[in-house]
Amino acid sequence: MSHRRQFLTRTILLPSLICKLHEQAEPMLAAQAGGAPAYDLLIRGGRVVDPSQNLSMEAGVAIRQGRVARIAPEIAESEARRVFDARRMIVTPGLVDVHVHVYDGVAPLGIPADPNCIAKGATSVVDAGSAGAHTFPGLRQYVIRVVETRVYALLNISVVGQSTLSPDNPFGELLDLRYANPKLAIRTIEQNRDVILGVKIRLTKNIAGEHDLQALALAREAADAVNLPLMVHIGGAYSPLPKILAMLKKGDLITHTFHGHQGGILDERGRVLSEVRKAVENGILLDVGHGAGSFSFRVAEKAFSQGVLPGTISSDVHQYNVNGPVYDLATTLSKFMHMGLSIEDVVRRATANPARALGFPSGTGSLKEGSTADVAIFELREAPWQMVDSLGEKRPGKWRLKPVATIKAGRPYGNSVIPV
Ligand SMILES: [Zn+2]
Numbered sequence: 122m123s124h125r126r127q128f129l130t131r132t133i134l135l136p137s138l139i140c141k142l143h144e145q146a147e148p149m150l151a152a153q154a155g156g157a158p159a160y161d162l163l164i165r166g167g168r169v170v171d172p173s174q175n176l177s178m179e180a181g182v183a184i185r186q187g188r189v190a191r192i193a194p195e196i197a198e199s200e201a202r203r204v205f206d207a208r209r210m211i212v213t214p215g216l217v218d219v220h221v222h223v224y225d226g227v228a229p230l231g232i233p234a235d236p237n238c239i240a241k242g243a244t245s246v247v248d249a250g251s252a253g254a255h256t257f258p259g260l261r262q263y264v265i266r267v268v269e270t271r272v273y274a275l276l277n278i279s280v281v282g283q284s285t286l287s288p289d290n291p292f293g294e295l296l297d298l299r300y301a302n303p304k305l306a307i308r309t310i311e312q313n314r315d316v317i318l319g320v321k322i323r324l325t326k327n328i329a330g331e332h333d334l335q336a337l338a339l340a341r342e343a344a345d346a347v348n349l350p351l352m353v354h355i356g357g358a359y360s361p362l363p364k365i366l367a368m369l370k371k372g373d374l375i376t377h378t379f380h381g382h383q384g385g386i387l388d389e390r391g392r393v394l395s396e397v398r399k400a401v402e403n404g405i406l407l408d409v410g411h412g413a414g415s416f417s418f419r420v421a422e423k424a425f426s427q428g429v430l431p432g433t434i435s436s437d438v439h440q441y442n443v444n445g446p447v448y449d450l451a452t453t454l455s456k457f458m459h460m461g462l463s464i465e466d467v468v469r470r471a472t473a474n475p476a477r478a479l480g481f482p483s484g485t486g487s488l489k490e491g492s493t494a495d496v497a498i499f500e501l502r503e504a505p506w507q508m509v510d511s512l513g514e515k516r517p518g519k520w521r522l523k524p525v526a527t528i529k530a531g532r533p534y535g536n537s538v539i540p541v
Pocket residue numbers: 220221222249410412437
């Protein structure tokens with residue numbers, strides 16, 4: 122069965138609706154029945170999509186003391202102190218976005234984490250290389266420590282982190298190879314293993330020049346020393362992609378997989394390179410990293426038609442795409458649904474897969490009983506919209522995942538419609 126047909130058979134298109142919420146109406150009944158309600162919050166009636174346990178069904182999610190206590194079709198409202206009516210909505214684990222830029226005010230691409238991540242359903246995100254060894258302490262101190270979004274990081278192999286790439290300063294962070302410093306990267310990672318999940322390198326020619334493979338070798342050295350994955354930003358590099366892929370190992374990721382520039386995953390006839398297939402067979406993961414210049418519908422459509430799909434779907438949301446064409450991770454997922462993936466397919470690639478790929482704390486990206494109750498609630502809203510990729514190509518959109526509410530460790534985030 123084609124992906125599109127799978128999607129159509131598995132997904133009910135949902136009309137626009139106003140979310141309804143009501144406090145538990147009869148607390149007295151529960152009290153009379155012999156004590157306080159068993160659960161702090163019940164999200165009832167939604168379609169629970171949790172690929173970590175192959176779950177996709179209408180059910181209630183009951184939360185107690187910040188953890189998922191139970192998922193079952195019939196959980197009585199009287200068992201919970203508060204009830205969120207999620208009928209005709211989609212309830213997923215909090216999304217996991219492995220490529221964002223949230224070093225707001227410091228790194229050139231940075232945006233505030235909370236309005237763009239947790240407020241949009243992404244409870245756990247990875248800042249992908251905004252900071253290097255010299256600038257990481259600030260990311261930890263002024264972002265990770267203070268925001269509500271669970272922010273992790275991939276450490277840039279360049280000590281300065283990402284440099285800007287603007288017409289005024291088109292000079293990237295690795296043009297001087299001396300900035301690639303495995304020793305300092307290793308030390309920084311060892312001191313921050315609770316939040317650094319791997320090493321990041323960007324290999325575009327105006328970032329890493331003609332010594333991209335030497336820079337990659339230094340990033341490789343750092344990643345191997347700390348036994349963490351390496352995420353490699355591809356596209357427009359000096360060296361051909363097969364040479365880059367040859368230096369990657371099982372568990373590493375390439376991001377911007379479906380970019381539309383020179384050095385991509387397709388040959389001149391539009392076929393997926395055999396080296397890319399081999400890399401996937403060897404356990405190298407294909408990440409999306411939509412970004413402002415790194416996602417092409419045409420490339421993705423051609424790859425899909427040849428059976429090559431991403432392992433993780435990330436947004437690469439940053440200052441130059443947050444107002445379009447990326448907006449947020451949910452919008453990126455919506456685009457992949459239009460390309461034929463089911464809701465289960467896209468949620469898997471934005472929860473269970475990324476959680477496993479980067480070794481997040483156990484329970485991340487899952488609603489299994491006992492997991493920390495990070496939950497995202499969406500409407501799948503029917504509305505025509507124009508989907509735009511990073512090259513300005515357009516596709517007609519028919520529906521869109523719209524974040525409705527986010528719950529972190531059992532507590533509604535921000536202006537969520539759920540009363541605390
Ligand atoms: Zn990026």
